[in-house]
Amino acid sequence: MAARSVGLLTRLPLCSQRPAQVPRPAFRLLSCPGTVAADVRSEEHLVAKPGSEDKAPKKRFSEVQKERREQAQRTVLIHCPSKISEKKFLKYLSQHGPINNHFFYESFGLYAVVEFCQKDSINSLKNETHTPCLDTEAVIPFKSRFFNLKLKHQSNRISEPLCTQSSSQSPPSSKKLFELLNYAESMDDQLNTLLKAFQLTEENIKLRYLTCSLIEDIAAAYFPSCVVWPFGSSVNSFGKLGCDLDMFLDLDEIEKCDVHKNVGNFLMEFQVKNVPSGRIATQKILSVIGECLDHFGPGCVGVQKILNARCPLVRFSHQASGFQCDLTTNNRIALKSSELLYIYGSLDSRVRALVFSLRFWARAHSLTSSIPGAWITNFSLTVMVIFFLQRRSPPILPTLDSLKSLADAEDRCVIEGSNCTFIQDLNKIKPSGNTETLELLLKEFFEYFGNFSFNKNSINIRQGKEQNKPDSSPLHIQNPFEPSLNISKNVSQSQLQKLVDLARESAWILQQEDRHQPSPSSKRPWGLTTLLIPTAGSKFLPKKKRKKPVSERVKSLLESIKDNSPESSTNTDGKTAMS
Ligand code: CTP
Ligand code: MG
Secondary structure, eight states, X not given: OOOOSOOXXXXXXXXXXXXXXXXXXXXXXXXXXXXXXXXXXXXXXXXOOTTOOOOSOOOOHHHHHHHHXXXXXXXXXXXXXXXXXXXXXXXXXXXXXXXXXXXXEESSSXXXXXXXXXXXXXXXXXXXXXXXXXXXXXXXXXXXXEEEOOOSSGGGOOSSOSOSOEEEOSOOOHHHHHHHHHTOSSHHHHHHHHHHHHXXXXXXXXXXXXHHHHXXXXXXXXXXXXXXXXXXXXXXXXXXXXXXXXXXXXXXXXHHHHHTTOOSSOOOOOOOOOOSOHHHHHHHHHHHHHHHHHHHOTTEEEEEEETTSSSOEEEEEETTTTXXXXXXXXXXXXXXXXXXXXXXXXXXXXXXXXXXXXHHHHHHTTSSOSSOSSSOOHHHHHHHHHHHHHSSSSOSSOXXXXXXXXXXXXXXXXXXXXXXXXXXXXXXXXXXXOOOOHXXXXXXXXXXXXXXXXXTXXXXXXXXXXXXXXXXXXSOBBOSSOTTOBTTTTOOHHHHHHHHHHHHHHHHHHHSGGGGSOOSSSOOOOXXXXXXXXXXXXXXXXXXXXXXXXXXXHXXXXXXXXXXXXXXXXXXXXXXXXX
């Protein structure tokens, strides 16, 4: 999976985007008071303060995945006429069974996501649904859970807005974000504000699971017990509105179920076709599923089969949801690393706030890109943040080895010879005693990696310590579950240097007292906003107001500092922060 920090739903305010294959929809959420959608939005105002952890028991990753998948299986996606009476719409659907919740969103047309209380309701709805007859074209009569609703009577049309409560699901514009960040009370507040504005909403998560479920229905034509699991940033707690949807077609579920069914003296096996290697099997499966999506998948467009990649995949756009999807099938370890990141993101509220801001910072400075290349990926950057938080004193995050030492027998997991065992129950992990602020952590992150010996050392979250680099790649970040692999092998020396330079520059900016003092009354950027100004051409400030590019200003300020006695801070290893 290539790193694509910007998907199809998001207008990324701070940096340029790759042209989307599907036009980016204005993703406006429309819902009714009393529905889950409305409840979730009202809860969004209750932002956890940094370090103040939610005491409610946290769900395991596998529990979340199973619950959401089950919900998605009871859910349908309906393209609706632009003006429709919500009351009549719900009454019409309710004849098939009670509705658990629903929401509307706009994505170049009006769509409804409707979750029934029972799965049977969907069969009832399908039985009443017709395959359209077109005059000029033929149709593929594929009966999915993606419907098109038409009005029989004009009385179902309404002239007033669809519902009284509506809120935008799009991330804020750059102007709005600037205002939000500028009016924050502190830098910690800024980081949490950014997280709140860009994290995946409840509805967006539901739509991601529903999209997987719709793809699963198509794959099930060949593999009836298959499961399509979302993984990556859609589920690892670091997803930003607009991120891609990574999908894992799980065919092993079939094997797991069947093993226990064989009782007695015989062992029954399926007659199967043999192929020379697992990779060829993967390529064949994805090739056929890719064809299916292309020819029969309602709303699946731009299907590309990328079968010669290290991890073969089918890439396509799901038009109705606007998601760019990557479907893989031999990628179970990536699902496990998504679970690991989910655990890290859930252990301490500072983790996600820091990761989001750093992902933003990296994107604003073109350190990351939606196009695969020699630059660092969001995944690698996230692992760097986790490593940094493991290195704090006291550590904010435990090492992977210590998560493994807490594991029970039920947590044991070996995938293709790689030991992926770690504790799955988050509630058994002791919270950190570290109380450092986000402001300090952000500054220290820049200082730590501004001075890291990348030429000598590798980043290893399994042990939470630097290790000698096993090869000459400029940036070496050990894959947590496949130690022989470097997850940042693609990063070139010049891209690494850019990262280091920008980290030093940002550390320096944060050392300037006036740069991180809140200034809500003035329009002057401060704190996090200052760091998000791209070096070449700010989107926040009109160009005429900027005297010099940041790098030049920093250079001249550094020169002036050289003449005075510098008060450079130290990083966690006691090294001088600014060299
Ligand atoms: N992955 C991996 N090794 C890599 C690249 C990716 O194990 N070298 C796994 C990670 O679990 C990652 C997932 O594949 O989370 C999806 O990869 P990608 O889409 O590149 O990253 P995301 O974490 O989803 O981030 P983004 O928001 O940029 O899509
Ligand atoms: Mg992804």
